[in-house]
Amino acid sequence: MKEGPDIAQIGALIGDPARANMLTALMGGKALTATELAGAGGVTLQTASAHLAKLEAGQLLVQRKQGRHRYFALADESVGKLLESIMGFAAGRGHLRHRPGPKEPALRKARICYDHLAGDYGVRMLDSLVARGAIDAVGDGLALTPAGESQLQPMGIDVSDLRSSRRPLCRSCLDWSERRAHLAGSLGKALLSSFFEKGWAHRTAGSRSVVFSPEGERQFLALFPAVS
Template sequence: MKLGPDIAVVAALIGDPARANMLVALLSGQALTAGELAAEAGVSLQTASHHLGKLEAGGLVVPRKQGRHRYVSLAGPEVAKALEGLMGLAAATGARRVRTGPKEPALRHARVCYDHLAGELGVLMFDRLEAQGAIAVEGERVDLTDEGAQRLARLGLAPDSLPRARPLCRTCLDWSERRSHLGGPLAKTLMGRFLELGWADREAGTRIVRFRPTGLGEFQAWLGA
């Protein structure tokens, strides 16, 4: 008798190339329509709807309605974390796309991983916050320290404005850097604050985050980098 969860079921859902492309597109954190996901997967709308039905039944995506429009998003951050981890494994084992796009360097530099900052700048933030004692890291557990609370205050984030969810932050394996960046509700709050301050912008239709020259300087100064 086999014990524990059956990973084969989830692996089979993710393993189809069309479904995998749809799930990666949803790593942007945005809810997309079946038509948009069909374009991402390179399949017909009917085929995309069939795939989305399987993903929804498997608990990997959830439907969202706004008026007469129906959207789809990832079921939650744990799905995003699993996908990011698989992308890192694929990169490490040589399972790369035959043709890379011109935006690949920008994607590796700074991108969203569902709702938080990833890529070179995401890893830089994690490393600097840990080195300066703003976060305490033990395995996958990450705790915000008193120094970290002061660091957040410099961004105009009061302690009582932070999400009540626990854990407040955690590690997330970065697929391109193959090291940890910061995930969890705190990381989501920080990403939102960077956008609010005008330090960076989201590139429409992609996962790319582009820091403005002055914003990058402010970001690095905040990190002490």
């Protein structure tokens, strides 16, 4: 018997087209019902239930009960990071499931990756934070600097509260469309949440795309200038 992690089992779980579509639908960070996921997977509710049971047993999903309803979500941030990396790998080698359509530019510009900002704007934000010394980037690792903590305070980001979480403060996540890193971790989540709370941006129903208002876009681009 071969030793080591069983990547074949994880590959088989993700590799089924219906399950892959269900997992992608959950990349938006929202918990969805079995009926909603059946629609995303293009299968019947009975078939979806069987797929969801396998994904839950493989620890890719968690089930949450609220009253008489059951909701499913990605097990944790690491699952989202894994899926985003696989999507980047596939896109980089031309393995695309459909021709680019109207939704493609919006997704590439700004979208949710589990619970943080991805796409061109996500990469731009991390590049800007690194360029001004707010975040140190060493290899694949990211660390918030003392200067960065001071810069985040006027934005209403309570770093001390984020540090109390068991979740990593800063994490690098490979962006599938930009093929470069964007900011994940509790800080990435806090920044995206602040954009929503300020009214700078909103989610698009039925999509992972994030749409910035004209004023929100102006504020975002001024706060995170492009790095030449």
